[in-house]
Amino acid sequence: MRYICTCCGYVYDPEKGDSMNKIPEGVEFDDLPESWVCPLCYAECDKFDLLD
C-alpha cells in the first residue's frame, strides 16, 4: 500500500522502493527500518498518511 508524506507530498510506493534511502523494491511501508525518513523532507514515519 502506498503512503504519502503529509509534509511534502512524497509518495512511498512499495513497488518502487526508495533508492535515496537504499530501500529495494517490494518493501511494504510498515516494514521500513526505524531509521527511515522521508527522502525529500526527512519527516519521520508518523507524518505519513495512507494513500490507497
Next chain:
Amino acid sequence: MKASVASLYQSVEFHQEIPPLLIGERCNPNGSKAFKEALLAEDWDACLKVALDQEARGAQVLDLCVAYAGRDEVADMLQLTKLCAGSCKAPLMFDSTSPDTLELVLPLYPGRAIINSINLEDGGANLDRICRLAKKYGAAVVALTINVEGMALTCDKKLAVAKDIYDLAVNKHGLRPQDILFDLLTFTVGSGDETMRDAAIETLNAIKLVKQELPGVGFTLGISNISFGLRPAARKVLNSIFLHEAVEAGLNTAIVDAAKVLPYATISEEDRKICFDLLFNRHPEALMAFIDYFEQAVEQDDSESEESFSSEELLRQKILKGDKEGLDDLLTTLRGRWQPLDIINNLLVPAMREVGELFGRGDLLLPFVLQSAEAMKQSVVLLEPYMEKLADDGRTSVLLATVAGDVHDIGKNLVDIILSNNGYKVHNIGIKVSAEEIIAKAKELQVDVIGLSGLLVKSALLMKDNLSQFQAVGLTQPVLLGGAALTTKFVAVDCAPNYQQPVAYCADAFAGLKAIRDFETGKLLSTQWEESSVAKNRPGPQQEVLDRSFSPPVVPFVGRKLVTDIDAEKLFSYLNEAALFRGRWGYRRGKMSKEGYAELTINTVQPLFQRLKDQSLNEGWLQPKVTYGYFDCVSQGDSLLINSDSGEKVFSFPRQTNAPGLCIADYLRNAEEGGDKVGFFVVTLGHQLAEKTKQLYESDSYHDYLMLHGLGVELTDALAEYWHEKMRVEMGIQQVRGDMCAYVAQGYQGSRYGFGYPSCPDLGAHGSLFEMLQPEEIGVTLTESFEMVPEMSTSAIIVHHPQAKYFAV
C-alpha cells in the same frame, strides 16, 4: 481515449479516481424553489448563483433545465447557457428532450457538454435527431431506459432497452460507448407499493449487468428518487447509502445535491443495517422498521428535533460539532438555570476537553477542533456581559511570546486558541519579544507559566539564551518551548540545564495543554531525552562518481531582475494539494476508510479549497513577486565563490561525513574546469495575506485562520516551484511545462536548495543573498535572525547539474 466533458475552463473525466462524478441537480425549476423563482422573475444573476453555489459545494458538472409551463425553453436556455459558459468552471449538462432546443444551444457552448437525455419513448425519432447533434457537436448523452411500453422497471427490461439504445447510438450514429451515460432509472422504496419493493435491487443489478454486457459505457442516476415520500432526515441517510451501493455496482456519475451526501464512514452500523434491510428488501416489515427507526433516530442527531434534548446536552453537542448557530438562544435558556461562570466551567470546558480527547485519539481532525474552539469562544463572548469581570484568581495563567528576531505568529496563536478555549487565562504578548520584555511581563502579570515560540533554528538558540536570563533574574515559572526547529533532544540537553524550573518541549498545542494540566497537578517535569539506539538515515542520491563532463547552461542574463507582474492564478497549477490538505490543513485520512476519506475530500475539503481560492484571487490577497538572477561562479572545495555587482560573495556548504560525501559545491565547476553559472531567487506572496490572516485571527475565525495560512504556505512553495521551472526553461535545461506530480519528487534536471535546509543550513547566507538580489525592492526584508518578512517568502540556490538532488548532511 478517456471519456470526459469540458467547459471553457477545464475538462472533467467521467471516471473520477474517487467515483462518482457529482452532477448538480438544482438548476431546474422542479428541483429548486430558488431557481424556479429566479427563472420566473428572469433574475439571471440569481439563476447563476444557484449554479455557482452548487460548484462551491462540490458539483463537478451542472445540469441545466429550464423547461417550465408558460416559459420559452429555447430563449431561457440560450440566455443561461451564455451566462453559465462564461462563469461556471463545471461543464454543463443540457437537460432537455427537445431536439430543437438542443440544436440551438449546442453550437453556443464553448466546451464539450452532456445532453440529458435520449430515450425510446417515441420509438426513436427524437433519439435519431439528438444522436446526430451529439455526434456533430461532440457531446456525450444520458440515455434513459424508457421505450414505447414506458419506463423499464425490472433488471431484464432495463438491460433490453439499454441494448436497443446502444445499438442505435453506437452502431447507427457512431457515438463511442464511453459517450453514453445510462440512467437505468430508480424508483422509491419508500411508498409501500408492493411492486416496488425490489426497485433498488433491480437498478443495482441492472448497473452490474449492463456494465458487463455493454463494455465501456458509463452510468448516471438520480439518486434521490430512491427515497421519495420519506422524511428529509431519513432520506439523506438512505440516499447516501444507496449512492454508496450504486458506486460499488459500477455507477460512475450521479445526479445529486452534493451538499446532502453523508460520508459513508460517518453513518453508524445500525443506520446502515436499517437502510440495507429496506434497499435489499430483506424482510416484509423493512419499510415500517425504517420509518419507526428514523422517527426516533432523527431525534437523536437531527437539528429538527433538538427540543427533546436537555439544553445542557445540546450545548455539549454544539461544541463537539463546532456549530455556532442558535448559541445565543440556547445560552439564554441556560442562564435561567446556571450562573454564567458555571456554564463555562461545568459545561463548556468539559466539552472542549472531550474535543481534545477525540483529537488525541485521531477521531477528530484539526480543522474541526478549531471550529469547536470557535463555538466555545462565541459562547464565552455571549456570556461575558452577564458576568462580573471574569475572575482570574482561580485560573492558571500563561504568558505566550514569539522570541526576538522572529515574526512567526501562528504557532503561538494556535496555542493561545487551544489554551484560552480550555479555560486558561492567556497573555499573548506578540512576536519579536526580547528576553527583557518577557521577564518584565511575567513579573507584572504574575503568570503561572511561560510559553515561548519560534520558527527558525536561530529562535531555538535564542530560547536557550533566554532561559539563562530567566534564571539570572530569578524567575520561578516553568517554561514551555515550541516551534518547528526544536527537538526533544535540544530542549532536554541544551535548554533545560540552563533553568532550575521545569522546561518542557511541546510538539503541538495539545502537548502544551497537557503540560499546563500537569503543572496544575504538580506533575510537570523537564523534558527528558535518552540516546536512542536508532540513528535516523541521511537520505540522498547514492551515486559514487560525479559526472564532470557537463557544461554550464546558457543563461539569458547575468545579474538580477525583478518580476512583479505574475498572475496569481497561475500558482494554483503548481500547488501541492496533498501537502496542503493532509499536511497544512490537517485533513489526514488516518483511520478513515478510503471511501470515507474520499467523501470528506469531496464534501468538505474541495469546497473549502474552492472558496479560499476564489476569495484570495478575487480580493487580491496574493501579490506574487520575484527577484532572481544568474551569476558567474567557481566552486572551490566546499565553497562557491560568486562574482556579483555587489562584490565577490562566498557561500559555504557542509559535506556529508559518510559516503557518498556529497556537498552542493561539487555540483558546480571549479576554476580549472572553467567556472560555472548558478541561479538564486527570493520569491514572496506579499504582505496582504499576512494582513488578512491576522484579521481572521483577531475576529476569532480560527478555522479560516489556519486554513488561509496553510494555503499561503503552499502557494509560496508553488511560486518557488513555478519560478524554478521558469529558470530551467530559461537555461535551456527544460523545454516545456512539466508535471506537478513529478516535480514533488524532483522530476527535473538539477535542484533548488533553500537556505536553512540540511544541505545548506546557514541562514546567515541570506546576508550575501540579499545584497545580490535586493529583495527589498519587492518588499522583502530580513530580521536580525535572517528571517524574511513577510513570512510567506522563500529563497533558494538553483543548481543545474543533472545529478544534483536533495540530500541530508
